[in-house]
Amino acid sequence: MRQRTDEPARAQGPDVHGVPVSSDGRLWAEHRGAGSPVVLLHGAGMDARLWDHVVPELALHHSVVRFDARGLGRSTSPEAPFDDVEDLLAVLDHFGLDQAALVGLSMGGETALDFTLAHPGRVTALVLVAASVSGHDWPRDPDSAAYSAARRDRDAARLAELELSIWAPLGDTAPGGELIRSMIEDNAQRRIVSEGHFADLDRDAAAVLEQVSAATLVIHGDHDHPEIAVIADRLVADIPDARRELVSGADHYLPLRTPARLTELLLAHLVHLAPSRRRQQPTPGPTRRVRPRTDSDLDECVRVLAAVHARDGYPMNWPDSPGDWLTPPSLFGAWVVEVDGRIVGHIGLSHGAADDAAAALWSRREGESSAAAAVVNRLFVAPTARGQGIGALLMDHVTRAARERDLHPVLDVVASDTSAAALYERLGWELLATVEQRWDPGQTVTVRCYAAAPATAAGVDAAAAAAGESRPGLPGSS
Incomplete structure (x- = not known):
């Protein structure tokens, strides 16, 4: 069922769901009420309470x-790399x-801000409450050093103590303290486990805040950590038409310290969205096209590969002759993705052989x-094209190309590339x-x-659906 964003409100009781996410995870989620949809996201180490x-x-x-984020509250703990932005997409x-x-x-x-930048057509309004921002450089101070030490030592009791003293300084006797x-x-303990499985996506919303098109309200409390005010300054300065509200008598936990005032601000922000804005069609995205690679594409492909290597270290060993x-001699197909006529991605298919690890493993099993x-x-x-679903689009295209030749697609990826592994597992790869x-006499690599x-009908449909969404495209298979 698709829910209209301008549906009239009516009374509804809570409805609890288990939202399926990647790697067989499940998020606890609750739906209540009716009308234009609002999704609430809690912070690190918290839950939907x-x-x-x-x-x-x-x-x-x-x-x-x-909903409870992955590994927190009533949601399942992660066992593989995951992405909170992808989980939010799954909830919607x-x-x-x-x-x-x-x-x-x-x-x-x-997470809400990163999602808004990746999926602008799906966000009608944005409220950033005591928000952090990907790409923001936090100052090194004794508090952050102690936080890092507690995480590194997996000391849940110490982490909880620091969270309460740094982020909830109004204490237990203030509203919501208990x-x-x-x-x-x-x-606290679940947070340590969960954060150990974050996909390393290296997002940088701070650098592109001017691209936020949703009506944005920035809220923070007068007793919050000083850096939150610094971030609020940046958000209001760089997001077009963003508004700011400072709430008295609140630290980092505004929804529990000052719930009435926060709710008042939320309702006012949502009410004052112009109806035409809420119902407008999403702005058309860039034109994407997958096509076979030609010899004349090689120089541009090498240029993009160099940018990937500089940012991500892929390939691990820069080749003497990138072209x-x-x-490689076994290659029988290569494709590129163009976005508005510019090459931003590449993928290849090679014949399987006994010395290919993935091909050999699949061969023995089957x-x-x-x-x-x-x-x-x-x-x-390309680093500049991340978050547009390019990686999933290429994977879908090459999987279909292999199956058209009655071949079964396999791949290997360096084990440290957790982001690529998360992409493959989300697409259903086993x-x-x-x-x-052993890559050379002095280098042994885990892959x-x-x-x-x-190739079931359901699997093909799922892959096609994934390729059509805005997903992170990452360096990956060797």
């Missing part, structure tokens, strides 16, 4: 969704929300010849094994070997 005193009034006017899709207003606190605000302490202590590296496999390789996406490869899911 943060919004307990905001939801009842907000749901009288809007369709409200809140699960509830059939073509568009929604996003309200995020702290790290939840960072629930704040309960949330922090309940989630030859992009065209009782097939290694020649029946097609090895996906030379996948990379981990065959993790093995050691993860994958095979594409069987």
Whole structure:
């Protein structure tokens, strides 16, 4: 069911869901109320109880969704790299929300902002409450050093103590104090585990804030950490037409310290969105096209590859002849992605052989010849084109190309490239094994070997759907 963003409000009770996400994870989520959709995101080390005193009034006017982030609250713990932006997309899709207003606190605000930049057509309004921002350089001070030490030492008790002293300085006797302490202590150990599985996507919203098109409200408390005010200054200065509200008597936990005032600000911001703005069609995105690579493309492909290597270290060993590296002897197909006529991504397919780790593993498991496999390789996406679904688009295209030749796609990826592994697993690829490869006499590398899911109708439909979404395109398969 698709929910209209301008549906009239009516009373509705809470409805609890389990939202499926990558790697067989599941997010606890609650839907309440009706009307234009609003999705609430809590911060690091918290859970959806943060919004307990905001939801009842907000749901009288809007369709409200809140959820526990991966590994926190009632959601499952991650066992593989994951991306909070992808999880938020899964929540919107699960509830059939073509568009929604996003309200995020702290790290939840960072996720909401990153999502808005990646999926501008799906966000009707943005509220950043005591928000952090990807790409912001936090100062090194004793508090941050102690925080880092507690995380490194996996000291949950110390991490909870620091969270309460630094971020909730108004203490237990201030409004919401008991629930704040309960949330922090309940989630401290789970937070350490969860943060160890964050996909390394190196986002930098701070550098592109002028691209935010959603109506934005920035809110922070007068007793919050001083750096939150610095970030608020930056948000208001760089996001077009952003407004700012300073809330008295609140530290970092505004929804529990001053719920009435925060709810008042949220309702006013959503009410004053012009109806025409809420119903407008998303701005058309850039034109993307996958096509076969030609000889004349090689120089541009090498230029993009050099930018990827400088940023991500892929390929791990820069080749003496990059053009030859992009065209190994076993290659039988290569494709590029153009965005508005500019090459931003590349992928190749090679014949499988017994000395290809992934092809050999798949061959032994299936009782097939290694020649029946097609090895996906030379996948990379320009750093400037990340977040547009380029990686998923290329993977879908090359998977179909292999199957048209009655070949089964396989690949291997350096184990340290957790972002690429997260992409493959989200697309349904199966981990065959993790093995050691000797790349030269002095270099042994750990790689993860994958095979594409069987070519069922459901699997093909899922891959096609993933390729059509704005997903991060990452360096990956060798």
